[in-house]
Amino acid sequence: MFFSCKAEPLIRLFALYCMCITAQSQPQISFLELIQTTSMEFLPLIALGFILYVLFSSFKMVRERSAHIVERLGSYNRILHPGLNFVVPFLDKVSKQINLKIQQMDVQIETKTKDNVFVKLQASVHVQVMDTKVKEAYYELDNPYDQISSYIFDVVRAEVPKMDLDDVFARKDDIATAVRMELAEHMEKYGYRIVKTLITDIDPDQLVKDSMNRINAARRNKEAIAEDAEGRKISKIKDAEAEKESKRLQGEGVAEQRLAIIKGFADSVEDFSNTLSDVSPSEIMQFVLLTQHYDTVKEIGEKNASILVPYSPGTLSGLQQQIMEGTQLSDNLNKLKISSLEEEAIKKVEKKH
Numbered sequence: 001m002f003f004s005c006k007a008e009p010l011i012r013l014f015a016l017y018c019m020c021i022t023a024q025s026q027p028q029i030s031f032l033e034l035i036q037t038t039s040m041e042f043l044p045l046i047a048l049g050f051i052l053y054v055l056f057s058s059f060k061m062v063r064e065r066s067a068h069i070v071e072r073l074g075s076y077n078r079i080l081h082p083g084l085n086f087v088v089p090f091l092d093k094v095s096k097q098i099n100l101k102i103q104q105m106d107v108q109i110e111t112k113t114k115d116n117v118f119v120k121l122q123a124s125v126h127v128q129v130m131d132t133k134v135k136e137a138y139y140e141l142d143n144p145y146d147q148i149s150s151y152i153f154d155v156v157r158a159e160v161p162k163m164d165l166d167d168v169f170a171r172k173d174d175i176a177t178a179v180r181m182e183l184a185e186h187m188e189k190y191g192y193r194i195v196k197t198l199i200t201d202i203d204p205d206q207l208v209k210d211s212m213n214r215i216n217a218a219r220r221n222k223e224a225i226a227e228d229a230e231g232r233k234i235s236k237i238k239d240a241e242a243e244k245e246s247k248r249l250q251g252e253g254v255a256e257q258r259l260a261i262i263k264g265f266a267d268s269v270e271d272f273s274n275t276l277s278d279v280s281p282s283e284i285m286q287f288v289l290l291t292q293h294y295d296t297v298k299e300i301g302e303k304n305a306s307i308l309v310p311y312s313p314g315t316l317s318g319l320q321q322q323i324m325e326g327t328q329l330s331d332n333l334n335k336l337k338i339s340s341l342e343e344e345a346i347k348k349v350e351k352k353h
Helices: 002-022 031-057 131-139 144-162 165-170 172-190 206-275 281-302 313-352
Strands: 059-062 066-072 075-080 083-086 092-099 103-112 118-129 192-204
Touching: 031 059, 059 066, 066 131, 075 131, 092 131, 103 144, 118 131, 118 144, 118 165, 118 172, 131 172, 144 172, 165 172, 165 192, 172 192, 192 206
Parallel strands: none
Antiparallel strands: 059 083, 066 075, 066 092, 103 118, 118 192
């Protein structure tokens, strides 16, 4: 509405001047006179516009987590905090809007490790302007973020050359701590608080990464071979233990079988002795062995496989003769052993007396 009211007298003045120019006769009034006649209509509008401008320029709105630095006639005056603030028009000027939020700086650094490997690191620094030192943050440093970057370069290039490449990966938190302590020591007096420092990326040369991957693959392969050999060793041990247990059980079975056979022989001899009193034990034994011999031949004949066994009528008599001789030899040895024990016992008794 203000602009529409201001434009209407101008339109009227321009129309009147055009009429004067196009008239055939000499105009009775000049353009300057027309301005003078209409100037009185502009004065209230100009005064109202000036008052509104002064009124609105006197108030400054500051957003949350920000601060405005006010200068008066070129020198520092005060800081405007979040909310509605008043300034003196034409004298006070907002020279800078300071962001009080936590901001992140990402810096790429290339340096060399102790084992002469060039590596690129990315450091991320979270920095914040302190509420109580907004003036120092603006007036003390010309380009604070470039200066912070310089400190980061200096610290990283002093710490990384002390470490091997593997230590750089393992101790990246130590590097970040060293950067944060160095920055905090130098930047707090200028109004900048270092909230957090992170080493977000460690990137060695591609050839170095390929070599590291091959070393790791070889180490893994070595461990796999060792584990496979250990597995085969355990398997063989278990197989040997199983075979040992199997043979032990098999031996126990054979022993029990033989014990049962001997017991059966003893029972048979006892039954023969009770039934036929005039038959000697050796004859009974010969008869039992003869019976076992024919049973064994029968079992061999019942098998499907063909087995060649030397057999003749004299075989049985020879076997019988060998058994008798063995029995007599065993009896003689037992008698000699008993006689030697008796002689030793008599000598011991004589020595005591």
